[in-house]
Amino acid sequence: MMANTPRTVGSVITRCTAERRGALIGYLPVGFPTLDESVDAAVALVENGVDILELGLPYSDPVMDGPVIQRATLQALATGFRVPQVFAAIARITEQVAAPVLVMTYWNLVLQHGVNRFADDLVAAGGAGLITPDLIPEEAAEWIAASDRTGLDRVFLAAPSSTDERLTQAVAASRGFVYAVSTMGITGARNDVDTAARTLVERLRRAGAPASCVGLGISTAEQVRDVLGYADGAIVGSALVDALMTDGVAAVGELAASLARGTRADRG
Amino acid sequence: MTLRTQTGPYFGDFGGRFVPESLIAALDELTVAYEAAKNDPMFTAELAELGRTYTGRPSIITEVPRFAAHAGGSRVILKREDLNHTGSHKINNVLGQALLTKRIGKHRVIAETGAGQHGVATATAAALFGLECTVYMGEVDTERQALNVARMRLLGAEVVPVAAGSRTLKDAINEAMRDWVTNVATTNYLFGTVAGPHPFPELVRNFQKIIGEEAREQVLALTGALPTAVAACVGGGSNAMGIFHAFLDDLDVALYGFEAAGEGVDTDRHAATITRGRPGILHGARSFLLQSEDGQTIESHSISAGLDYPGVGPEHSWLASIGRACYRPVTDAAAMSALRLLSRTEGIIPAIESAHALAGALQLGRELGPTATILVSLSGRGDKDMETAAEYFQLTDAAVQSNAAPLAPPTRGGALPTVAVSPTYPLTTAEGDHS
Ligand SMILES: Cc1ncc(COP(=O)(O)O)c(C=O)c1O
Numbered sequence: 001m002m003a004n005t006p007r008t009v010g011s012v013i014t015r016c017t018a019e020r021r022g023a024l025i026g027y028l029p030v031g032f033p034t035l036d037e038s039v040d041a042a043v044a045l046v047e048n049g050v051d052i053l054e055l056g057l058p059y060s061d062p063v064m065d066g067p068v069i070q071r072a073t074l075q076a077l078a079t080g081f082r083v084p085q086v087f088a089a090i091a092r093i094t095e096q097v098a099a100p101v102l103v104m105t106y107w108n109l110v111l112q113h114g115v116n117r118f119a120d121d122l123v124a125a126g127g128a129g130l131i132t133p134d135l136i137p138e139e140a141a142e143w144i145a146a147s148d149r150t151g152l153d154r155v156f157l158a159a160p161s162s163t164d165e166r167l168t169q170a171v172a173a174s175r176g177f178v179y180a181v182s183t184m185g186i187t188g189a190r191n192d193v194d195t196a197a198r199t200l201v202e203r204l205r206r207a208g209a210p211a212s213c214v215g216l217g218i219s220t221a222e223q224v225r226d227v228l229g230y231a232d233g234a235i236v237g238s239a240l241v242d243a244l245m246t247d248g249v250a251a252v253g254e255l256a257a258s259l260a261r262g263t264r265a266d267r268g
Numbered sequence: 269m270t271l272r273t274q275t276g277p278y279f280g281d282f283g284g285r286f287v288p289e290s291l292i293a294a295l296d297e298l299t300v301a302y303e304a305a306k307n308d309p310m311f312t313a314e315l316a317e318l319g320r321t322y323t324g325r326p327s328i329i330t331e332v333p334r335f336a337a338h339a340g341g342s343r344v345i346l347k348r349e350d351l352n353h354t355g356s357h358k359i360n361n362v363l364g365q366a367l368l369t370k371r372i373g374k375h376r377v378i379a380e381t382g383a384g385q386h387g388v389a390t391a392t393a394a395a396l397f398g399l400e401c402t403v404y405m406g407e408v409d410t411e412r413q414a415l416n417v418a419r420m421r422l423l424g425a426e427v428v429p430v431a432a433g434s435r436t437l438k439d440a441i442n443e444a445m446r447d448w449v450t451n452v453a454t455t456n457y458l459f460g461t462v463a464g465p466h467p468f469p470e471l472v473r474n475f476q477k478i479i480g481e482e483a484r485e486q487v488l489a490l491t492g493a494l495p496t497a498v499a500a501c502v503g504g505g506s507n508a509m510g511i512f513h514a515f516l517d518d519l520d521v522a523l524y525g526f527e528a529a530g531e532g533v534d535t536d537r538h539a540a541t542i543t544r545g546r547p548g549i550l551h552g553a554r555s556f557l558l559q560s561e562d563g564q565t566i567e568s569h570s571i572s573a574g575l576d577y578p579g580v581g582p583e584h585s586w587l588a589s590i591g592r593a594c595y596r597p598v599t600d601a602a603a604m605s606a607l608r609l610l611s612r613t614e615g616i617i618p619a620i621e622s623a624h625a626l627a628g629a630l631q632l633g634r635e636l637g638p639t640a641t642i643l644v645s646l647s648g649r650g651d652k653d654m655e656t657a658a659e660y661f662q663l664t665d666a667a668v669q670s671n672a673a674p675l676a677p678p679t680r681g682g683a684l685p686t687v688a689v690s691p692t693y694p695l696t697t698a699e700g701d702h703s
Binding site: 059061063064066070074077108112134135185186 | 290433549561562
């Protein structure tokens with residue numbers, strides 16, 4: 001068992017800031033290619049420099065996801081992935097590494113499990129909280145209550161198209177960080193991370209966000225370095241999934257190590 | 269407040285906006301534009317003019333006594349949305365949303381389509397207004413509705429076959445949403461039914477409610493009374509909400525939605541969302557849903573592409589929950605029987621979707637008896653379904669020649685009673701059960 005430090009996202013981001021660097025957040029879907037390998041791959045991410053894990057729950061209708069993540073999550077479902085397995089996976093990951101684990105999930109899966117029950121099971125497994133791509137703060141009353149009761153982190157999204165009023169609302173509703181969507185679009189590696197991301201992070205800061213992490217399209221150490229020049233964290237997804245899909249767990253570790261080099265440049 | 273004045277985002281516990289934050293600005297923009305347009309006499313006049321001079325509104329009603337002879341002797345009256353330009357009710361909604369697109373200054377429209385009727389209507393409106401148009405359609409549907417794919421392409425639209433998931437309407441919507449998230453600055457999503465995130469359920473219903481408003485007056489003029497019951501098929505539920513809406517506060521008028529039971533609601537191949545589903549979230553709204561214990565959407569099945577959808581509009585879930593409308597399943601076999609019956613008794617070939625409402629009306633008529641008047645939403649015509657029907661009833665020359673009897677019983681549907689001598693007509697007979 002790792003040291004009993006609280007696994008909140010906020011504490012990790014604070015630590016990273018103290019180290020004068022940004023946080024690297026790595027996404028992988030649970031259950032892909034198998035439950036065991038997804039656990040091993042998540043552990044490998046942390047061992048190679050990922051600070052926060054984002055574990056995606058496979059869902060039948062992932063409207064925010066591009067082709068790579070769709071292929072992985074639909075394969076996990078086709079091979080029989082069941083939602084409660086995420087709790088076992090988190091327990092196994094948190095036994096081995098200290099990074100906080102956020103679950104990225106479309107809302108119906110939480111709703112059907114029961115919002116309070118999901119929160120309790122997540123706490124019991126050692127999870128840190130949820131990223132909810134299709135839940136906006138206006139629809140989130142039950143989750144806000146459950147996460148307040150349990151102390152779980154809750155990450156809402158902010159988009160370049162969000163009004164200032166909505167950014168303020170996302171900041172107020174989030175705990176841990178606000179997920180700044182880098183570009184108008186879905187997950188998938190891109191050559192350019194939009195300049196819209198920089199503007200959005202700046203707007204979030206003005207809206208009072210203690211921490212903003214940028215996701216969508218980041219796939220190289222250079223992009224990580226670039227994003228961490230203005231944001232508190234960089235979120236990498238499709239590139240890691242692609243590596244896992246084509247070359248397996250060891251390759252994911254190598255990619256994570258390479259991405260982590262992007263976090264080391266001095267900030268400012 | 270009356271039932272008719274109900275607005276989004278919530279209908280009771282159903283509705284809302286469960287979508288990525290990236291889409292909220294566009295949904296808000298659409299909501300604001302629609303609220304302004306609704307109260308703008310210019311907009312309503314322009315839409316009404318298009319209805320008159322382009323769609324062919326008002327659509328007529330047709331009483332069908334030879335068909336009704338199989339419906340317990342009740343009067344059956346069809347609201348003829350099949351006669352609209354492009355062949356279904358879908359054009360009503362599309363013209364409204366295309367006008368809105370112009371108002372918000374976007375030059376590209378996207379749409380999902382199942383049967384292809386909404387896609388054809390969208391491609392038509394895009395041609396009329398000079399908009400760029402992309403239509404997403406599941407691969408299963410591009411195959412079974414090939415004629416409509418050709419129509420859309422002829423009209424200048426790009427048709428994108430969707431290979432993901434069940435390769436039907438559900439996945440076409442996912443793909444259209446992804447396009448919208450990416451291109452929302454230039455693109456308006458013309459949603460085809462009363463499902464999806466607010467404001468779509470309310471907006472689409474309001475563009476479709478003309479069906480019921482016209483029909484209510486027309487039936488009153490013809491019979492001197494309101495109908496006993498109103499029947500419509502329910503995929504997402506737009507033709508049904510359209511014809512129900514004017515009657516919502518006429519509590520003596522019974523409202524029946526007919527869902528696709530596919531091969532039977534006790535099999536795993538059906539699309540009977542309210543009959544067999546439970547509340548959950550799909551495509552941005554909380555509503556009844558066919559889903560696994562975990563909340564994964566279950567693939568639906570129906571011989572009718574337009575009803576092959578595991579979700580349903582939130583206003584229907586609400587009407588079901590308060591008991592104002594009643595939702596029943598109709599099998600593939602019963603729908604196909606009704607399709608053939610209407611063709612042979614009245615010379616009207618309905619869409620397979622609409623045939624579900626006809627099958628439902630046959631059963632209702634037998635329950636309600638000779639004093640009843642049943643108004644049926646004939647939401648579309650059957651041209652697009654001729655390939656499916658030809659195969660189902662073995663109507664091609666090759667099939668006819670290889671069978672002794674020209675209209676041999678279909679391999680899957682089972683024998684049908686001869687139209688002329690059958691006083692009662694089976695809705696869900698053994699022929700629908702393939703268990
Ligand atoms: C003729 C016809 N009727 C009904 C439907 C089902 O849609 P809704 O339930 O929204 O009316 C369709 C959909 O494609 C259709 O083409």
